[in-house]
Amino acid sequence: MLTIFRAFFGMLCMLKTLDIALRADDLIGMLPALAASLIWFAAAVALTLGCRYRIAAAVILAISVILPIVTAFQWYNQHLYLIASICLILVVNEYVPxxxxxxxxxxxxxxAITKLNESFLSGTEIxxxxxQRTFWTTFINVDPPVWALIGVSVFAIVVELFLAVAFWLPRLRWVALLIGLCFQIGMLVxxxxxxxxxxxxxxxxFLMIALYLPFFQKELDTMLPKIQHRWPLLRRLDSPSAAA
Structure with missing residues (x-):
């Protein structure tokens, strides 16, 4: 499971390079932004391939901590907190799942807790x-009633609270997976x-979806050998020496 998670997480970090390059260029200049982006991308590739992945995770962790200090990147809104936390877990390499x-x-x-405020519950933030975003204005283009906005706001809080708990309960885990996938993809759209x-x-x-994987460790650990048998190159990702 950790092999699949690590590779998936590494690919998402590679995608995050675009955000760092485009945003940091405006904030700290082209050359520092380019350097940070290249280092981040190289570490993300190493993480994806399982090549010295703990060192790679440490590099991404360091950049994630430094960026909000030297730029206007926000620790939470730019998801650097989540990336840094996952990298720290991979670096420590204890009790990872x-x-x-x-x-x-x-x-x-x-x-969910941060949404318990008047602005969100009134439907304004929704x-x-x-x-007011592209999908709605293009395909629907009708203002919903206030009661619908309030209902969706409350529903979003309930879903997040449910997902925070349900994955830990075996009977609800697959339901949580379905709801979580719909929730995250719906947000994206x-x-x-x-x-x-x-x-x-x-x-x-997809970072949140990646965090679903540890709850299905048994299923993924059963599946991985079959995948590696079909694609032998993937055995490199699970090599013990890759963690050094």
Missing amino acids: TLLRAQLSIVYGFA YNSAV LMTGGALSLVRLAVFG
């Missing part, structure tokens, strides 16, 4: 972040407002 599962609950739980927005939402959405 359990800590990744806990990270999912922390993110969903915190997201209106600004979804109704409805909230995208441009290329940079698409990259950020895709990175965050």
Whole structure:
């Protein structure tokens, strides 16, 4: 399972390079942005391939910590907190599945709690972040009633609280998987407002989906040998020496 997670996470970090390059260029200049992007991308490739992945994770962790200090990158909104937390777990390399599962609950739980405010519960944030975005204005282009916006806002909080807990319960795990996939993909479709927005939402959405994987460790560990037998090159990703 960790092999699949690590490769998936590495690919998402590669995608995050676009966000860093485009945003950091405006904030710290072209050359520092290019250097940070290239180092980040190289570390992400190493992480994906399982080549000295703990060192690669440490590099991404360091950049994730430094960027909000030297630029206007936000620790939470740019998802650097989530990336840094996962990298720290990979670097420490102890109790990895359990800590990744806990990270999912922390993110969903915190997201739900922060939405318990008048601005979100009134439907204003849903209106600004979804109704005024590309998909809605292109394919629907009708303002929903206030009661619908309030209902969707409450529903989003309930879903996040449910996902924070349900993955831990075997009877609800597959239901949580289905709801979580629909929730994250729905956010990606409805909230995208441009290329940079698409990259950020895709990175965050699929990071959360990646955190679903540790809850299905038994199933994935059964599946991985079959995949590696079919594609022998993938055995390199699971090599013990790759962690050094």
